[in-house]
Amino acid sequence: MQPSPIPSELGPFFAAKGALDAGVPASRLRARDLQRPFHGVRVRPPTREDRQKKDERRSDVVKEHATVTLARQYALRMTEHEFFSHLTAAVIWGLPLPPALENTSELHVSVFAPLHVPRSRGVHGHQARVESTTVRRHPKTGLRVSSPVSTWAAVAPMLEHPYDVVALADAIVRVPRAPGGFARSMPRPLGTMAELDACIRAGRRVGISALRAALPLVRLGASSRTETWTRLTLVDAGLPEPTLDFDVFDDHGMFLACVDLAYPELRIAIEYEGDHHRSDANQWAKDVDRYDALSAHGWRVIRVTKRLLFDHPQELVRRVREAIAAR
The missing domain is CATH 3.40.960.10 (VSR Endonuclease)
Incomplete structure (x- = not known):
């Protein structure tokens, strides 16, 4: 017997509570065809309409990174005090990481001290300090995430090679421009050299020596x-x-x-x-x-x-x- 369909307005993934409020029976939410990436979150199987949209999608449309999709699923159960940080924040901001770190399926989620770190399957919880970490709302996804500069400082100790610490900062301060000087509306950089310097001066942190060594090597024009x-x-x-x-x-x-x-x-x-x-x-x-x-x-x-x-x-x-x- 086929499971009853999930209302399309709930989207491809949804909070279990929201589904109950929409009239979906609790027994339907326990069905095996629904994935459960996190407690209280469900992912429905793709419908024929979903597959058709995927087939019709143009080749020049950039596919969403799997980590970003996972973060949007976890966001359905996030508290108001949580935010994405470290490697997860780097992927959300589009910052360059070594392949082994970029493709991890574990989410990094932080709270400010003295709150307890988040604990959930597939989540690496962290406790951040207010004086050294800034949180923003990502403009495209709407996710709460550590700022690009704060993300640089948090990720640096996780990078094996000093070149990658520089590459991360290069991506943050890069000023996008149209080649040849042609007039074109371009996005603003994710951060500035002054903000990188201020981040280092904000206080003691793990990996600060790597940040100090990288800062003089940062340049504005590197695009990768x-x-x-x-x-x-x-x-x-x-x-x-x-x-x-x-x-x-x-x-x-x-x-x-x-x-x-x-x-x-x-x-x-x-x-x-x-x-x-x-x-x-x-x-x-x-x-x-x-x-x-x-x-x-x-x-x-x-x-x-x-x-x-x-x-x-x-x-x-x-x-x-x-x-x-x-x-």
Whole structure:
């Protein structure tokens, strides 16, 4: 016998209490077809309409991160004193994390002292201090979450490599802009250098030495974790620091490309290529056109892959060093 349908107005997931108030029998909420990610929360199986919407969804629509979906489910049972923090907050804000930390299914939820830490299956509870932690309402999801700067300070002790502490801060202070100087409405940065500095000065905290070491290395133009890693890999090898997010124009002022990292005076561009550059045919074609245009105007392009950056950084350094020497 098929279970009775759940009212569509409750959405794909809902609070059990809200379902009871809507007239759903308690016995229906105990049915096996409903998932129970947290106490008092239910997730209904997708309907035919849900599957149809998924099929009709355009390929350029960004799929919601699984952690964000899980956080929205937990939010149905959150108290007014709880907020998402640490790794969960970083994912909600879209901050770059190492893959092993980004894809964890455990939620990090905090309260301010002296309240007791939240305890629930699948939840890592924390106790925060008012003087060193700021809480915001996330503009897109509406979730209560630690601010990007507070999240940086909380996540830093969980990161194994100092480059990732810098990459997190780079993402916070990055000033989004339209390449080539074209007029376009752009979002504001998530935080400022002054706010990062104030966060460090707010008092003692775990991992403060890593924060202090990272702050002088933070730059405004890095648009990804891998760009930060590329920059720091080159600088730590003794090479000049490259310019980030650099617009290239031809001799007549025509915009050619915006490159990830550059030595403008030497006409050397360093481009990181993620998997989408290889798997997306349109992106691949655009890359070929850009590199041809740069080459035609005297630029040498050094292409960086994940394997080169993380497995063979010495080879990356060698290629850049030889390019500089040749110019």
